[in-house]
Amino acid sequence: QKEVEQNSGPLSVPEGAIASLNCTYSDRGSQSFFWYRQYSGKSPELIMSIYSNGDKEDGRFTAQLNKASQYVSLLIRDSQPSDSATYLCAAFRYNFNKFYFGSGTKLNVKP
Amino acid sequence: GAVVSQHPSWVICKSGTSVKIECRSLDFQATTMFWYRQFPKQSLMLMATSNEGSKATYEQGVEKDKFLINHASLTLSTLTVTSAHPEDSSFYICSARARGLAGEETQYFGPGTRLLVL
Numbered sequence: 286q287k288e289v290e291q292n293s294g295p296l297s298v299p300e301g302a303i304a305s306l307n308c309t310y311s312d313r314g315s316q317s318f319f320w321y322r323q324y325s326g327k328s329p330e331l332i333m334s335i336y337s338n339g340d341k342e343d344g345r346f347t348a349q350l351n352k353a354s355q356y357v358s359l360l361i362r363d364s365q366p367s368d369s370a371t372y373l374c375a376a377f378r379y380n381f382n383k384f385y386f387g388s389g390t391k392l393n394v395k396p
Numbered sequence: 397g398a399v400v401s402q403h404p405s406w407v408i409c410k411s412g413t414s415v416k417i418e419c420r421s422l423d424f425q426a427t428t429m430f431w432y433r434q435f436p437k438q439s440l441m442l443m444a445t446s447n448e449g450s451k452a453t454y455e456q457g458v459e460k461d462k463f464l465i466n467h468a469s470l471t472l473s474t475l476t477v478t479s480a481h482p483e484d485s486s487f488y489i490c491s492a493r494a495r496g497l498a499g500e501e502t503q504y505f506g507p508g509t510r511l512l513v514l
Contacts, residue, residue: 386440
């Protein structure tokens with residue numbers, strides 16, 4: 286079992302819709318969680334980080350964390366074609382000094 | 397957010413030569429940096445964890461004598477691909493661990509180095 290699991294997609298949504306990306310993790314000791322966006326041929330770019338249960342909003346992005354269910358999600362409101370990319374979910378375990386990445390979900394936003 | 401740079405962004409070399417890639421944290425100190433490799437349409441693969449002032453920790457299957465890592469200062473880590481071969485051609489990405497004012501941990505990526513071995 287991988288430490289972080291994501292559906293590889295592709296997830297297709299029309300422009301202006303809400304895109305919902307999900308991720309589960311297996312290590313209950315994970316303390317911090319992240320969403321990165323990676324465009325084809327580029328390195329990952331940090332979008333959101335979340336450290337406690339609940340929702341965290343930043344512009345069109347909302348990250349949600351449920352530690353009891355070991356579940357992290359990212360909502361993208363008013364999706365734009367420029368949001369089309371692969372979204373990587375990551376979990377950090379402090380005492381292992383290690384970030385665990387999911388394999389990524391490819392998002393396509395259709396004009 | 398914090399800025400991580402990599403140099404060079406592109407390198408083409410002949411088989412058998414060594415290539416050095418630099419990773420710098422520009423506006424923060426990074427006691428830990430990570431080196432990843434990514435082949436086309438595949439996931440990030442962690443190669444090694446680089447700790448300032450100590451030896452790097454390599455992931456299983458990564459040859460430490462082939463991929464030499466040095467983390468000589470709090471802002472610089474280098475990866476040297478020794479005796480490079482065509483199968484080493486890949487996208488190499490470094491990242492740096494940063495701690496925020498509230499103690500929260502985050503990882504920022506450099507822009508990556510694309511290596512092509514002929």
